Amino acid sequence: MMITYFAWAAMITGICALVMVGRLVAGPTIPDRIVALDSINTMVVALMILLSLVYDSVVMVDVAIVYAALSFVGTMFIARHLEGGV
Amino acid sequence: MSPVLREALAFLLMAGGAFFSFASVIGIIRFPDVYTRIHSGTKALTGGATLILLGAALYAPSWQIAAKLFLIAGFLMATNPIASHALSRACYRHGMRPEVIFVDEYGPVADEEAKK
Numbered sequence: 001m002m003i004t005y006f007a008w009a010a011m012i013t014g015i016c017a018l019v020m021v022g023r024l025v026a027g028p029t030i031p032d033r034i035v036a037l038d039s040i041n042t043m044v045v046a047l048m049i050l051l052s053l054v055y056d057s058v059v060m061v062d063v064a065i066v067y068a069a070l071s072f073v074g075t076m077f078i079a080r081h082l083e084g085g086v
Numbered sequence: 087m088s089p090v091l092r093e094a095l096a097f098l099l100m101a102g103g104a105f106f107s108f109a110s111v112i113g114i115i116r117f118p119d120v121y122t123r124i125h126s127g128t129k130a131l132t133g134g135a136t137l138i139l140l141g142a143a144l145y146a147p148s149w150q151i152a153a154k155l156f157l158i159a160g161f162l163m164a165t166n167p168i169a170s171h172a173l174s175r176a177c178y179r180h181g182m183r184p185e186v187i188f189v190d191e192y193g194p195v196a197d198e199e200a201k202k
Contacts, residue, residue: 005097006145009138012104016111023114023123031120031177038169039114039127042162043107046135049142049155058147061154068161075169082176 003054010050017043034078041071092144099141106134119185120177128170135162 020043023036045068052060113126136159143155178196 005100006142009100009104009141013107013138016107019111020114029120029182031173031180031182032123034173035120035123035127036114038166038173039110039131042131042135042166045158045162046103046107046138049139049158053142053145056147058151061151061158065154065158065161068158068165072165072169076172079169079172079176082173082180084179 006050006053010047010054013043013047013050017047031082034075034082038071038075041067041075045071096141096144099137099144103134103136103138103141106130106137110134120182121174121184124170124174124177128166132163132166135159 017040020036020040024033024040027033027036045064048060048064048067052058052064107130110126110130113130114123117123117126139155139159139162143152143159146152146155178192179200
C-alpha cells in the first residue's frame with residue numbers, strides 16, 4: 001500500500017522535473033537556465049530516493065548523496081563564472 | 087510508533103513534498119523575473135525535497151538508510167540557500183536588475199565594489 005504512495009509521489013516529482021526542462025530550454029537568459037537546472041537537480045535527488053524505495057534498491061541512496069554534492073558544486077561554480085571570477 | 091500512524095505520517099509528508107514541488111514548478115514557469123524564479127525554485131524545492139526525504143526516512147527498511155536520508159536532508163537544507171544566494175548575487179553583479187523594486191540596498195555597495 002505504501003509503495004503506491006511512493007510511486008505516486010515519484011510520478012508527480014518526475015512530471016514536475018520534465019516541465020522544468022521547458023524553462024531550461026526556453027529561459028531567456030543564462031541565470032534562468034541555471035535556476036531551472038538547480039531545481040531539476042534537487043528534484044532528481046528526491047526522485048532517486050523515492051525510486052530506491054519503490055524498487056527496493058539501496059544503492060541509489062549513496063548515488064543521491066554524491067549527486068547532491070556535485071550539483072551544489074556545479075551551481076556554485078557557474079555562479080562564480082557569471083560573477084566574472086573564473 | 088504504530089504502523090498505521092507511521093504510514094499516515096509518511097503519507098502526509100509525501101503529499102506535502104509533492105505539493106511543494108508542484109508549486110515550485112508553477113512559480114518557475116509563471117514568474118516574470120530571474121530573482122522571483124530563484125525565490126520560487128529554491129525555497130519551495132528545499133521544502134519539498136526535505137519533506138519527501140523525511141517521509142522516506144520514516145519508511146526506510148533499516149536505520150542506517152534512515153540516517154543516510156537524514157544526512158541528505160540536512161545537506162540539502164544547508165547547501166541550497168547558499169547556492170541560491172551566490173546565484174542571485176552573481177545575477178546582480180552580472181548586470182541584471184529586478185523589474186519591480188522598491189528598496190535596493192545592495193546597489194550602492196555593488197557600485198562601490200565595481201569601482202575598486
